[in-house]
Amino acid sequence: METDDTLIRQAMNGDQAAWNGLVHRYRRLVYSVPCSIGLPPEGCDDVFQAVYLALVRNLTTIRECKSLPKWLITTANRESWRWLRRNGTPTPVHTDSQRQSESPADMAERLELQHRVHQALEELGGRCEKLLRMLFVDHPSPPYAAISQVLGIPIGSIGPTRNRCLEKLLHLVDKDDP
Amino acid sequence: MNPTIDEIIAFELGELGPERALEIRNAAAASASQQTMLDRVSRCLGALRVEARKPSEVVIKAAYAALGPLGWWGKWFANAKRTVATLIPLADMVRPALGLRGGSEPCHLAFTSSIAEVDIRVEGSDRDGWTLRGQVDPASEGQVAAIGLVRHDDGEVVALMTPDARGRFTVECNRGSFDLLARVGDDCIVGPGIVVG
Numbered sequence: 001m002e003t004d005d006t007l008i009r010q011a012m013n014g015d016q017a018a019w020n021g022l023v024h025r026y027r028r029l030v031y032s033v034p035c036s037i038g039l040p041p042e043g044c045d046d047v048f049q050a051v052y053l054a055l056v057r058n059l060t061t062i063r064e065c066k067s068l069p070k071w072l073i074t075t076a077n078r079e080s081w082r083w084l085r086r087n088g089t090p091t092p093v094h095t096d097s098q099r100q101s102e103s104p105a106d107m108a109e110r111l112e113l114q115h116r117v118h119q120a121l122e123e124l125g126g127r128c129e130k131l132l133r134m135l136f137v138d139h140p141s142p143p144y145a146a147i148s149q150v151l152g153i154p155i156g157s158i159g160p161t162r163n164r165c166l167e168k169l170l171h172l173v174d175k176d177d178p
Numbered sequence: 179m180n181p182t183i184d185e186i187i188a189f190e191l192g193e194l195g196p197e198r199a200l201e202i203r204n205a206a207a208a209s210a211s212q213q214t215m216l217d218r219v220s221r222c223l224g225a226l227r228v229e230a231r232k233p234s235e236v237v238i239k240a241a242y243a244a245l246g247p248l249g250w251w252g253k254w255f256a257n258a259k260r261t262v263a264t265l266i267p268l269a270d271m272v273r274p275a276l277g278l279r280g281g282s283e284p285c286h287l288a289f290t291s292s293i294a295e296v297d298i299r300v301e302g303s304d305r306d307g308w309t310l311r312g313q314v315d316p317a318s319e320g321q322v323a324a325i326g327l328v329r330h331d332d333g334e335v336v337a338l339m340t341p342d343a344r345g346r347f348t349v350e351c352n353r354g355s356f357d358l359l360a361r362v363g364d365d366c367i368v369g370p371g372i373v374v375g
Binding site: 009011012013014016019020023024027028029031032035044045048049052053055056110111113114115116117118121132136137160162163166167169170173174 | 183184187188218219221222223225226227228229230231232233234237238240241242244245324338339340
């Protein structure tokens with residue numbers, strides 16, 4: 001997998017594939033900021049566009065590529081509030097009181113961890129990714145019999161396989177820990 | 179006995195019996211490293227369970243287009259107000275003025291402006307392609323943000339690259355007439371035309 005540093009340098013040279021890679025890699029993280037703040041779908045879409053336009057303009061100023069996720073979160077946060085002001089909605093329409101009381105720093109930490117975990121899940125790929133998605137991401141999670149049939153593993157092996165996959169996932173998440 | 183990673187995962191998923199679960203709680207309370215391991219698994223599982231909403235494909239495609247043909251730098255170079263630099267006569271400069279024409283020997287060219295000095299060397303052949311190697315030395319502390327090669331015929335930005343921290347760059351090109359442009363801060367300097375080939 002290409003590093004952010006490589007993708008940024010290639011994108012600065014006009015490499016469309018590298019740029020697409022950056023958009024794809026951080027699509028979930030960028031979109032999750034306006035969603036977390038409580039913007040409606042059209043607001044989340046506008047903020048998503050605004051963040052990537054800002055990124056194109058600032059590619060050369062992002063000196064420390066490890067800080068890219070933080071830069072994206074900060075920019076998405078700023079663009080979200082700008083969108084709310086522009087659309088005459090001074091406060092978010094969030095109904096989740098726990099989220100409403102969350103500080104920007106806590107929100108950034110939570111979203112960055114979610115990004116790292118889901119990025120690691122994609123990196124994991126194969127049967128492990130499928131199994132962990134079925135068990136933890138899909139709602140409702142399918143019964144073991146269905147998982148066994150889809151993945152072609154005995155029901156009795158699902159638990160041990162799950163643990164091995166989670167260990168691999170933890171390893172990947174730790175590797176990307178800034 | 180210290181819990182294994184399998185047991186910690188089972189603990190976090192509520193799959194252990196009450197006695198073993200209590201032992202793991204006690205082990206974590208007594209050991210900072212065990213507590214860290216428990217927290218690590220707990221946070222990871224918590225984050226895994228949240229599938230963030232993703233933008234639609236239409237929105238993603240629009241973001242792909244933000245880079246545009248040859249990127250934002252290409253557009254910047256195409257539209258930038260240019261400061262023309264002056265050619266510096268060099269002892270080993272075999273062909274004056276409009277640059278470097280013909281021959282297989284590398285040619286050396288330098289130009290200067292109030293913003294930066296630029297030094298380039300052109301080498302190669304029509305068969306193997308041409309390479310421009312150079313360095314931009316800003317007059318002040320401005321960062322050299324990008325180097326562009328713009329074709330005379332149609333004004334197209336045919337190559338873009340980011341120099342290294344010392345302003346050094348390498349640009350590949352085919353035969354043709356070009357302007358070499360350098361972005362330094364918000365300024366764009368352009369040297370005398372270069373005929374390559």
